[in-house]
Amino acid sequence: xxxxxxVLNGVLIYTTTALLTLIIHxxxxxAIERLWGFDAVMHPNYGSYSGFASDxxxxxxxxxxxxxxxxxxxxxxxxxxxxxxxxxxSLFTLWLxxxxxxxxxxxxxxxxxxxxxxTGQILYLLHFPIYITIAFSILCLLLLVKTLRNIGERFAxxxxxxxxxxxxxxxxxxxxxxxxxxxSLLAQLPxxxxxLLFDCLSTPLMFLIVYGKLMDDHLDNPQxxxxxxxxxxxxxFLFTLMGTRLLI
Numbered sequence: 261x262x263x264x265x266x267v268l269n270g271v272l273i274y275t276t277t278a279l280l281t282l283i284i285h286x287x288x289x290x291a292i293e294r295l296w297g298f299d300a301v302m303h304p305n306y307g308s309y310s311g312f313a314s315d316x317x318x319x320x321x322x323x324x325x326x327x328x329x330x331x332x333x334x335x336x337x338x339x340x341x342x343x344x345x346x347x348x349x350s351l352f353t354l355w356l357x358x359x360x361x362x363x364x365x366x367x368x369x370x371x372x373x374x375x376x377x378x379t380g381q382i383l384y385l386l387h388f389p390i391y392i393t394i395a396f397s398i399l400c401l402l403l404l405v406k407t408l409r410n411i412g413e414r415f416a417x418x419x420x421x422x423x424x425x426x427x428x429x430x431x432x433x434x435x436x437x438x439x440x441x442x443x444s445l446l447a448q449l450p451x452x453x454x455x456l457l458f459d460c461l462s463t464p465l466m467f468l469i470v471y472g473k474l475m476d477d478h479l480d481n482p483q484x485x486x487x488x489x490x491x492x493x494x495x496x497f498l499f500t501l502m503g504t505r506l507l508i
């Protein structure tokens with residue numbers, strides 16, 4: 261049986277944390293560009309600047325986004341581990357942490373295929389041989405899968421109000437992935453290049469690793485019920501959505 265509050269909260273959290281992660285990522289690029297005096301423009305899923313930049317500056321600008329995404333993952337994982345009483349806030353920090361890790365490692369994995377992307381541009385400017393770039397990509401993919409499986413176990417603490425384990429996993433992870441993924445995609449439209457939506461389209465696929473992990477029998481011990489709507493979450497969602505649209 262579908263618990264509407266569980267799914268609704270999950271959709272709001274997924275959509276909000278997905279959009280916040282993109283904004284935080286682009287803020288890293290934007291801050292460095294402005295620090296160096298470039299005429300920079302920031303959008304939810306890409307940015308641009310005018311003026312001559314040296315290769316060193318291009319490397320630092322390109323690396324700022326993935327670095328801040330990694331810091332986001334680490335910081336909110338730290339916060340999540342320090343929250344003694346698990347609740348909607350701890351669930352929010354868990355999603356935000358994993359979004360940061362996925363965006364960071366995602367750029368690493370895509371480096372051999374998109375030389376104009378953040379990490380791909382860095383390795384290209386540093387003249388890394390393609391075989392090293394591919395090996396680096398495979399290593400990061402393995403690290404991403406391991407990270408998602410290890411941290412994903414923390415989702416097992418939520419959904420005590422749903423008795424059946426498979427139904428609980430669908431309502432905690434799968435349905436928010438599908439619905440939230442569509443909402444976060446629509447919130448970013450229009451874009452000048454469809455490839456800019458690659459992160460938005462690939463992130464839900466990465467979270468399927470977490471969904472698969474929650475199907476393990478030994479993780480069937482939820483402790484926190486999600487049986488009411490969170491008004492603070494609705495407000496955060498609305499502010500994030502408005503902020504995203506203003507940056508289009």
